[in-house]
Amino acid sequence: MRVPHLLLLLLTPLLAGWSQGTYIWQSDALLNHQTRRQELRQLRQHGMTDLMVGLNGAQVRNSSTPGALRALVQEAHANGQRVVMLLGDPAWITPKGRPQVLALIQRFRDLPLDGVHLDLEVEQLGWPVPASRLQQWITTVQAAREASPWPLSLSVHPRWFEAPTSAEMPSSPCVPCALKGVESIDLMLYQRNAKRVSERTLAIAKRWPQLNFRLAQSVEPGLPATESWRGSTASQLQSQVRQWQERLSPVGIDGVDWQDWASYPKDR
Structure with a gap:
């Protein structure tokens, strides 16, 4: 029997230390016991082993x-997949909102999750970002890391890891310097230019070798065409993943995460 090209592609083993994941903001299908197995199977068929x-x-x-x-964690582990709790309200950056994210970690701390991921973008509270807000974000990250029984990972705009520019305030805290103990950092390099994505990722990895990075890419329909891979087929995306894998894995990049699963193409 002839195996479809996409299936062959997805069954090809990943290089050691490399994985593919996705942000799952709409998680009803995974939490519902009637649809969980099929949803996990579909995620696995499209190469997604890290489920945020x-x-x-x-x-x-x-x-x-x-x-x-x-129940989700148990079934996902049996399927060779990891489950990380995804938390993403930018209001939690502020001192007033910080106790809310810590309370959520406390509520679910007894679950055998594989990690907690904070997608708290300082830019969502307004631009330019004052040094005080950046410090508030760092404080929230550090508080979450101390409170969490699981490894902590983050989504962060690459600007905070690239060479300083004249637009940056001299008084801004050093973000990479403050992230000791974070398991991995998703660089939100939302660009359709794959070569440029590789170049920027490599430069950041070489500049901060003490940190563990992953690459975050978008398939969201609401972003400009230059920033999203929307309109691509799953086969095309997986082919691109293999190219990034070959170039980025040797310098320690751990994988690619797609934003988000609801927008990811589900080719048959």
Whole structure:
């Protein structure tokens, strides 16, 4: 029987130390026992082994959510997949909002999750970013790392890891210097120019060899065409992943994460 090209591509083993993941902000299908198996299978078929699972307000309040997450972790592990809790409200950066993210970590701390991922973009609270807000973000990250029973990972704009520019304030804290103990950092290099993505990622990895990086890419329909891979097929995306893998894995880049699963093409 002839195996479809896409299936052959997805069954090809990844290089050691490299994985592919996705942001899953809409997690109902994974938390529902009736749809969980099929959703995990589809994620696996498209190469997604690192699942960053977000929770909405209703799910956080639902008393059945911890049990559903526990069941998800068990089934995902049996399927060779990791489950990381995804937290992403920028209001948590501020001193007033910080206790909320710490309370969420505390609520779910007994679950056998593989990690917690903070997608708290300082730019979402306004640009330019004052040094005080950047310091608040660093303080929140450090507080979450201390409170979390799991490894902590982050999504961060690459500007904070690239060479300083004249537009940056001299008084701004050094973001990379403050991230000791963070398991991995997703560089949100949202560019359709794959060569330029590789060049910037390599430069950052060489500049900060003490940190572990992953590459974040977007397939979201709401972004400009120059920033999103929307319109690509899954086969095209996986082919591009293989190219990044060959170039970036040797310098320690751990993999690629797609923003987000709801927008990712599900080729048949």
